[in-house]
Amino acid sequence: MRSAYLERPRWSCALEGALAAAGSMPGVVPVLHAGPGCAGNFAWTANGASGLQVTGQCLGLSVPATNLQENEVVFGGTDRLREELLETARIMEGDTLFVLTGCLPEVIGDDARSLADELSTPERPVLFASVPGFSGDSYAGYGEVLKSIAADGVRRLRTKRDLANVWGVPPGLDPFWRGNLEGIRGLLALLGIRANLLFGPASDPKALRRAGAAAANIVVSGLYGAEAAGIFRDLHGIPSVPAPLPYGAAASERFLKAAGRAFGLPPSRMRRAIQTAGRAHYAALEPAVDLLNDMESQRHAAVIGDANHAPALSAFISEELGWVPELTVIVNDLDARGREALEGYWEATGTPRPANLVYASDRRSILEAARGVWPEAPQEGYRDPKRPAIVLGSSLDRALASAIGAGHLSVSYPVANRLVLTRGYTGYRGGLALTEDLVSACIGGR
Amino acid sequence: MSYLDSKIPPVREHRHPETSLAHGSRWRGGHAAGACPIASRADRSFTQGSICPLLPALGIMLSLPDTVVLMHGSVGCGSCAAGNNVNVRGGLSSRGAPVDDVVWLSTALDEMNVINGGDARLREALVECDRVYRPKVILAVSGCLPGVIGDDIDAAAAAVRDEVKARILPVHCEGFKSRFMATAYDVVYHAVGRHLMPDPASVGPRDPRRVNVMNVGSMGLADERELARLAEALGLEANFFPVFADPDSFARAAEAALSISVCPTHDDYFLTHLEESYGVPHVIRHMPIGIANSGRWLRDLGDAVGRAAEAGKIAEKEEGLLRDALEPFLPAFRGRRAFVSAGEYRSLATASLLQELGFEVCGIRSFHFDSYAEVELEKLSRARECSGQGTAGRRAGGAGRGSAAQGGDGDGFVFNVANVQPFEEANLLRRLKPDVFLGHMHGNSTAARMGIPCQVIYNSGYGYLGYRGAYDLARRLHRKMANPGFYRRLGQFGKLPYRESWYGEDPFSRIRGGEEDGS
Ligand code: SF4
Numbered sequence: 008m009r010s011a012y013l014e015r016p017r018w019s020c021a022l023e024g025a026l027a028a029a030g031s032m033p034g035v036v037p038v039l040h041a042g043p044g045c046a047g048n049f050a051w052t053a054n055g056a057s058g059l060q061v062t063g064q065c066l067g068l069s070v071p072a073t074n075l076q077e078n079e080v081v082f083g084g085t086d087r088l089r090e091e092l093l094e095t096a097r098i099m100e101g102d103t104l105f106v107l108t109g110c111l112p113e114v115i116g117d118d119a120r121s122l123a124d125e126l127s128t129p130e131r132p133v134l135f136a137s138v139p140g141f142s143g144d145s146y147a148g149y150g151e152v153l154k155s156i157a158a159d160g161v162r163r164l165r166t167k168r169d170l171a172n173v174w175g176v177p178p179g180l181d182p183f184w185r186g187n188l189e190g191i192r193g194l195l196a197l198l199g200i201r202a203n204l205l206f207g208p209a210s211d212p213k214a215l216r217r218a219g220a221a222a223a224n225i226v227v228s229g230l231y232g233a234e235a236a237g238i239f240r241d242l243h244g245i246p247s248v249p250a251p252l253p254y255g256a257a258a259s260e261r262f263l264k265a266a267g268r269a270f271g272l273p274p275s276r277m278r279r280a281i282q283t284a285g286r287a288h289y290a291a292l293e294p295a296v297d298l299l300n301d302m303e304s305q306r307h308a309a310v311i312g313d314a315n316h317a318p319a320l321s322a323f324i325s326e327e328l329g330w331v332p333e334l335t336v337i338v339n340d341l342d343a344r345g346r347e348a349l350e351g352y353w354e355a356t357g358t359p360r361p362a363n364l365v366y367a368s369d370r371r372s373i374l375e376a377a378r379g380v381w382p383e384a385p386q387e388g389y390r391d392p393k394r395p396a397i398v399l400g401s402s403l404d405r406a407l408a409s410a411i412g413a414g415h416l417s418v419s420y421p422v423a424n425r426l427v428l429t430r431g432y433t434g435y436r437g438g439l440a441l442t443e444d445l446v447s448a449c450i451g452g453r
Numbered sequence: 454m455s456y457l458d459s460k461i462p463p464v465r466e467h468r469h470p471e472t473s474l475a476h477g478s479r480w481r482g483g484h485a486a487g488a489c490p491i492a493s494r495a496d497r498s499f500t501q502g503s504i505c506p507l508l509p510a511l512g513i514m515l516s517l518p519d520t521v522v523l524m525h526g527s528v529g530c531g532s533c534a535a536g537n538n539v540n541v542r543g544g545l546s547s548r549g550a551p552v553d554d555v556v557w558l559s560t561a562l563d564e565m566n567v568i569n570g571g572d573a574r575l576r577e578a579l580v581e582c583d584r585v586y587r588p589k590v591i592l593a594v595s596g597c598l599p600g601v602i603g604d605d606i607d608a609a610a611a612a613v614r615d616e617v618k619a620r621i622l623p624v625h626c627e628g629f630k631s632r633f634m635a636t637a638y639d640v641v642y643h644a645v646g647r648h649l650m651p652d653p654a655s656v657g658p659r660d661p662r663r664v665n666v667m668n669v670g671s672m673g674l675a676d677e678r679e680l681a682r683l684a685e686a687l688g689l690e691a692n693f694f695p696v697f698a699d700p701d702s703f704a705r706a707a708e709a710a711l712s713i714s715v716c717p718t719h720d721d722y723f724l725t726h727l728e729e730s731y732g733v734p735h736v737i738r739h740m741p742i743g744i745a746n747s748g749r750w751l752r753d754l755g756d757a758v759g760r761a762a763e764a765g766k767i768a769e770k771e772e773g774l775l776r777d778a779l780e781p782f783l784p785a786f787r788g789r790r791a792f793v794s795a796g797e798y799r800s801l802a803t804a805s806l807l808q809e810l811g812f813e814v815c816g817i818r819s820f821h822f823d824s825y826a827e828v829e830l831e832k833l834s835r836a837r838e839c840s841g842q843g844t845a846g847r848r849a850g851g852a853g854r855g856s857a858a859q860g861g862d863g864d865g866f867v868f869n870v871a872n873v874q875p876f877e878e879a880n881l882l883r884r885l886k887p888d889v890f891l892g893h894m895h896g897n898s899t900a901a902r903m904g905i906p907c908q909v910i911y912n913s914g915y916g917y918l919g920y921r922g923a924y925d926l927a928r929r930l931h932r933k934m935a936n937p938g939f940y941r942r943l944g945q946f947g948k949l950p951y952r953e954s955w956y957g958e959d960p961f962s963r964i965r966g967g968e969e970d971g972s
Contacts, residue, residue: 011581016559020527042505042596042629044504047895048505048508050533052533052534055538061895067898068502068895069875069876071501074502098955099950110597140528141527141564141567141598405554
């Protein structure tokens, strides 16, 4: 049963996730049909959660919004939305409008979808997603935007045999999304596959159209984007390929094999790519081997993050660094079906199932789980203290780190205390960046 | 009957019907504000996202120690607590208190709750969070959703009052009920007034030394220290609230000799209540930002406690010290053009300070406008006349429409009222080309991306108020202008989301209503 409240939820609502996604697409102007404060609310949320990324081309407080008031709540808000859309087309730069509806219009029954359809033209498509806050969390909002794109934003074009769409990295909610997408693009390039990215600076206004020409949809998440990939498959016949979120070299190898297989490449091609990239990777790591070994950099770790990050981080520290993941906490509010889907995805992508896995997001439950590893009472006699320890989680997990006497690095949402711009942990380079960040977090006093 | 007697506080639209959100015009020196009706019916045909009362209200509520903020709404409503948390951690750390994350909870209403109502869930959450956190106070805050599905947070709170140890304060923040973020202050003080203040009959004797100073969300410790210092110079002890105040300490406000406002539009609701219900007189006139304004504030304070002469002397001495200290900065400021944008009072008072520092103020934007601000506009106009800046004359054009603002010295300043709306700002900045921009937190990126050096003037932790605040702002502004490298480079390559054609249109062309058809 749902508990009566969520403590410090580590996400916002569907409207937020949808805005972060639609607002990160070049050439797309999101238009919020919602209450007057939702955009401000999201800007202030990002302030404390997305690695200092608040504004964007059409994000922050510059997003067009109907700012519904009592009058519209009583008499309906579609007239206001019509006016807003027409004005948006005159004032804001961009060829595609993306209407996102929040709580108010959905409760009062505004038919924004019909209006979007009515105003949509081939030159200026108007997309629509119904994303009221009560319909789900930010992840759901990201998923709804992808679903709208799959169902209404894309026409099937002639297949480009080397083109892949990439789903599963939600902008903003993954504070490292830009770098993570870029890292995935780099991996695909090793196999001669072009990544068609819809979000962020690595994208371009034509990416949306091009999505209909992809030979496959690569989904690097067990949950986010999977439904949209299903629509792509059913409507456009584009197959969906589950692949791991490739944090570091070992996961990159699994990723390359999955992608190569989906694109019908001979296994020798993948083997070569893995050999070459692996050599370069370890050549880069080699100068630090002396000290990484001599200063006993191995750590016991508690990993806390969403369904994308926690397993990927846990696998990374275990496989790449040889650290010991003592506890893995997935913070998402997942029902049995969601958990099953996740298990299936790990199975399919060869992702190691996280050790000592717990689903929780409130401070008390997480601490309780951690106490199972790091008990409060002083240890007497010969008992493995599981130290030195580190917490890889969000900014909200600093209290846990100090409670169990561990170090801490913010690597999952919300990230309040790091600036994140291009940093990403995917691919070989991402693995090196993550190694740098993790080890640096351990040796600040050196 | 006092407003406090009803469960739901009035919105600014009703309490101050003159309040406006949409206005743009040229404003020339010597022009009385009364000649410039700004009607609350004024509206826009195009709007960008804005700030609803929930956001500033959370800024205050989340700072209260031993308090749990229980958001009643969808899970996104109030997720801005993630950002507020940053400010609260900073505030706790500067106050030497243990730093920890705020406790904010959400009832995270779902589709079923929308259909069946969320009252039961709220009741359950109240009981449960009281048991888990054992707070002194639970703020049960409603966003838009409970407002449209018909939940009654007051009834829910009343229903569980016997089961819950903490005091429950229902707070009404339905965003769609008011366009003015200033409503936020009223709703918080309404809750405080109804639930945290003592029975007037039980109030202890007045402390002749205690003066209530209501702090605003942006007031960091630096600002509090400065105002406490000035009060102390008059033998008074400043009692700051509500930001970071212990819920048990609110009652102390009723035992004060006097209240003085720091921001009239922020404070009037509660100061009136303190006077009416507890007989604590109040002064509500000036915001102590700027040299003259700080002097006025201090003299008002002295006047009210019968120490006018002393206050005058202190003000004179402080002013002398400050002017000497500012001297080295002034050559860099003289004649430079500044644009300022923030809350009503802050923007206008900061504009006064900028004039005192030798800047020419070419544009002012404020989040809203009400009768409290008229006097500030007059002050600015008078100061311009005295300094020879600007020409006396009537404002051009209707509500500013058809009177595209152009730059140019001595042409008065542009005055634009908007709940954010950066598209108007971008257009204005392109025309006015100021040398520096001073804006509210999250209000600087438009100017920054146009290459204009920006100085934040509302962000907690920095000094803005009083004499030392004036010095501190000048010091930071000087540093900013001495090296605008970051902004220059940004301006070369930065991009805003507007069509080029928009810059050719009148910046106020999307404002409708206003003075012709409203009044
Ligand atoms: S739903 Fe309403 S109360 Fe909540 S942030 Fe949006 S406008 Fe404000």
